[in-house]
Amino acid sequence: MHEQEVDTPALLLDLDAFEANLDAMAAALAPTGAKLRAHTKTHKSPVIARLQMERGAVGQCVQKVAEAEVLAWGGIPDILVTNEVVGPRKLARLAALNSISRVGICVDDRGQVDAIAAAAQACGRRITVLVEIDVGGARCGVQPGPDAVALAQYIAASRHLIFGGIQAYQGSAQHIRAPEARAAAIDSAIGDARRTVEQLRQQGLACPIVGGAGTGTFAQEAASGVYTEIQAGSYAFMDADYARNQGAPPFRQSLFVLATVMSTAVPGVAVVDAGHKALPTDSGYPLVHGRPGLDYVGASDEHGKILLGDGAGPDCGEKLRLVPAHCDPTVDRYDWYVGVRKGRVECLWPVAARGAMA
Structure with missing residues (x-):
């Protein structure tokens, strides 16, 4: 896949x-x-x-x-x-x-x-x-x-x-x-x-x-x-919060939330299917990976609002990688990791301790 x-x-x-x-x-x-x-x-x-x-x-x-x-x-x-x-x-x-x-x-x-x-x-x-x-x-x-x-x-x-x-x-x-x-x-x-x-x-x-x-x-x-x-x-x-540090740690971004553009009806705006329930915002909003000019600026339960820059925006149905602002609580939102290598799905790993708070 x-x-x-x-x-x-x-x-x-x-x-x-x-x-x-x-x-x-x-x-x-x-x-x-x-x-x-x-x-x-x-x-x-x-x-x-x-x-x-x-x-x-x-x-x-x-x-x-x-x-x-x-x-x-x-x-x-x-x-x-x-x-x-x-x-x-x-x-x-x-x-x-x-x-x-x-x-x-x-x-x-x-x-x-x-x-x-x-x-x-x-x-x-x-x-x-x-x-x-x-x-x-x-x-x-x-x-x-x-x-x-x-x-x-x-x-x-x-x-x-x-x-x-x-x-x-x-x-x-x-x-x-x-x-x-x-x-x-x-x-x-x-x-x-x-x-x-x-x-x-x-x-x-x-x-x-x-x-x-x-x-x-x-x-x-x-x-x-x-x-x-x-x-x-x-x-x-x-995550995006660590990336804001001056002299950020020498590690690569490996964790993303994959989201789909679900609406482009409003001019200058793309709406994705990843809002508060998909991405915690305690450390700010996520970044849109690899797409300069796209700025995630707001969220509700199931919607994320992305402002489009001067360039061409994403099409409805297009997938975007979002960089979580805080990786720890992001992981706790999900049941599975989808492991990908060079664009292909290689493995599924359970988030076995999801919700293990007691």
């Missing part, structure tokens, strides 16, 4: 660009000593997770227990929930997964530690726990230094838990547009992580994992000598 025969809207994956991105990340990390623990919140697919691990990733990150379940059942052996998990049912599910995979978790509170220890004891499994520190995002995490050390000591004192290290992700820096400001934010995060690791060492606690980093800044954390695991996710696909 040719790409132009695919029914729309569809989640399109350009396999040549996608594979080049996986290879580029592996090559970039190889000389640094840092390892990739790729983030499943982006792709939500055990198939893609396995392809990343074939290229050297040591495991996968997730944000939700339900995502961890999909990966564990899909044969992924090493998973880290880079988030706090609250509630006995969710923790019981996480503990049970440790019978088939190694599934760790992050905490920023002693009460969370107690609850995880109880779930581990009930399941008869020891669970790896990382302390999340706030390195500038002001979202989750204890303060670096003494507060983090005290929580790590509390974890290490439990016979049901394993202290695994620290989580130090500066997510708010990923889309700082100016390279100098972005680098300064990450320098601060690296300093917080380095100081915490040193204070842990002084207290006799090894820190096996220092995890964090994202697609927008991974090279800096990887070169720091502090971070041991890089948790990038978007690098495999990219």
